[in-house]
Amino acid sequence: MDTKTEATRLNMNTKQKVKYKKNSKKKMNWITDHLFLFPTILFFLIFILYPILYNIMLSFKKMDVSNFMTGGVWAGLANYQAIFSDPLLYKALLNSFIFTFACIVIEFIIGFALALLFRQKFPGVNFMRGLILVVWMLPSVVVGVLYKWIMAGDSGVLNFVLTQVGLIEENILWVSSEQFALIAVTAANIWHGIPFYMIILLGGLSTLPRDLYEAAKIDGANGWKSFLKITLPLMKPTVLVLLMLGLINSFKVFDLIYVMTGGGPLDATTVIPYYAYKLSFLQFNFGEGGAVSGIMLILVIILAIVYLKLMQKEEAN
Amino acid sequence: MVNTNNRRTILYMVLGILATCIMMFPVYWMFITSIKPLNEIFSSPPIFFPNDPTFKPYIEIFQGEKSMLLYMKNSFIIGSGSMLLTLLLSAPAAYALARKKITGLVIIVGVLITSQMFPTIIMATPLYIIYQKIGLTDTFLGLIIANTTVLLPFAIILLRPFFLRLPKGLEEAALIDGCNKFTTFFKVILPLTRTGLITVGTFTFLMAWNELLFALTLSNDNSMRPVTVGIFNYMGEYQSVWNNLMAASFVSSLPIVIAFIFLQKYIVDGLTTGATKG
Incomplete structure (x- = not known):
């Protein structure tokens, strides 16, 4: 009897010990696994999250050059009231909308056409693809300067070509007229972005099964029909991701506009990011600049949630 | 059958050349302007093939206090x-x-994807004020950290699929061979994801090289500023001396041309991986 209980006690003890050991090993495992993330999380907290929170706080303060070292003064919702009664906010929103929408639609159409073409096998196709990709990698600053020159009023090559073809009768001041400046920066950005659409769509197209097209051909589907019935539906995941990325990339554009027009003439090319820049760094009104950033933050978070939901849905499929 | 196939190939090739020429024309125009003497730049009709090519613009932009060499050196350090x-x-x-x-x-992952979408200006305003307070304005370190805030989420998202692709059980095998978790990562995993690291390295370098807004707001000292700000300064200085401006643009795009020649495969790989399997 005694020996039996003694034995069970011992047995229990070792079992517990093993369990305890297992638990501490699990804990160690968890810690070492998460140690890999530690540097990134630290960096994120200090240099990304903190500045963003700072920015939000900024948007509730009155802060300019005179008092920004001491932290500014509390202003409640005054900054938001100020920008919502500023007509430039609505102009910038409209400009951003026109710019982004035009960029996405035109870049997508041309990018898709180029992807369908460069998907074919012909001599030199890889070289041409690569060459076009160079355009996308050019710095926006370079694209801005280059298009300012190409679109120059008097000696710009664009006006010359358009006159020769007969599309225009007299030179257009693309960059420096209120009427055409938004078109000019949009066109430059479209050129810059097309290769990105092309390469992503090429990547998507390359995953499509070729025999499906053979089968469709046997069934008598012509090129256009198989494009509509096979290519487009199968490309849906790639297209959705691409349009989301395109939307965000176009909405973000700052460099190109800064270089080409500086938001002008008469704010004709002021988009939302430029508006925030103008308030913060040209007028040194950090509070109102912060408020515009706050609005952008909300827009971006909404977009991100939509994007993540789309990705989830696609993955579930 | 062979005949129609041939004819089709030729048609595609012609279309391909045409599309490439149209897309590349602005780049050609940049280069051709950069080797024209000033009087040919403003001639009407424009000159499509320079009669009298000159490399004077390339010499001029490398001279003086605001030499391209300085800007490129800075860009290289920051990049x-x-x-x-x-x-x-x-x-x-x-x-x-x-x-x-x-x-x-x-x-x-959700937070990473969201922060990847932030317009740079959202980060630039608070960083400007924070940097003024802690003295990171006008330092390379400040610009490097600022760039990293944008690059880090992007890099993690781009790099993750490369690790996912490695065969299962790799860690267990390394463990049996006497590696711990950290030596496994450095000695086994990292060498196997070389391609991904090169891809991400190329991208982050080029993106940092192309960056303007942080450099514009977080550095005032011309001796710290990168090539993007340099070109913008030239615009004010040279006004309509377009050959010098185009020469500066062309020179500052050189790393991209080099990357294109040597690393094209990685860039295409990275782009398609990042966008379709992120």
Whole structure:
């Protein structure tokens, strides 16, 4: 009897010990696994999250050059009231909308056409693809300067070509007229972005099964029909991701506009990011600049949630 | 049959050449303007093939106080610094997110994707004020950190699929061979994801090289400023001396041309991986 209980006690003890050991090993495992993330999380907290929170706080303060070292003064919702009664906010929103929408639609159409073409096998196709990709990698600053020159009023090559073809009768001041400046920066950005659409769509197209097209051909589907019935539906995941990325990339554009027009003439090319820049760094009104950033933050978070939901849905499929 | 196939190939080739020429014309125009003498630049009709090519613009932009050489050196420091810091942080993070049981994985990936979407100006305003307070304005380190705030989320998202692709059970095998978790990562995993690291390295370097807004707002001292700000300064200085401006643009795009020649495969790989399997 005694020996039996003694034995069970011992047995229990070792079992517990093993369990305890297992638990501490699990804990160690968890810690070492998460140690890999530690540097990134630290960096994120200090240099990304903190500045963003700072920015939000900024948007509730009155802060300019005179008092920004001491932290500014509390202003409640005054900054938001100020920008919502500023007509430039609505102009910038409209400009951003026109710019982004035009960029996405035109870049997508041309990018898709180029992807369908460069998907074919012909001599030199890889070289041409690569060459076009160079355009996308050019710095926006370079694209801005280059298009300012190409679109120059008097000696710009664009006006010359358009006159020769007969599309225009007299030179257009693309960059420096209120009427055409938004078109000019949009066109430059479209050129810059097309290769990105092309390469992503090429990547998507390359995953499509070729025999499906053979089968469709046997069934008598012509090129256009198989494009509509096979290519487009199968490309849906790639297209959705691409349009989301395109939307965000176009909405973000700052460099190109800064270089080409500086938001002008008469704010004709002021988009939302430029508006925030103008308030913060040209007028040194950090509070109102912060408020515009706050609005952008909300827009971006909404977009991100939509994007993540789309990705989830696609993955579930 | 063979005949129609041939004819089709020729048609595609002609269309391909045409599309490439149209897309590349502005780049051609940049180069051709940069080797024209000033009087040919403003001639009407424009000259499509320079009669009298000159390299004077290329010599001029490398002279004086605001030499391209200085700007390019700065860009190189900022670009490689941003690349190294981003790789250092993103490689272990992407590895853990791909192959370890991470608490809150979905939230972390969601946060990364969201912060990848922030317009730079959202970061620039607060960083400007914070840097003024802690004295990081006008330092390379300040610009490198600022660039990394944008590059890090992007790099982790781009790098994660490369770790996911490695065969299962790799860690267990290394463990049996006497590696611990960290030596496994450095000695076994990292060498196997070389392609991914080169891709992300190339991208982050080029993105940092192309960056303007941080450089514009977080550095006032001309001796610290990168090539993007340099070109913008030239615009004010040279006004309509377009040959010099185009020469400066062309020179500042050189790293991209070099990357294109040597690393094209990695760039295409990275782009398609990042966008379709992120």
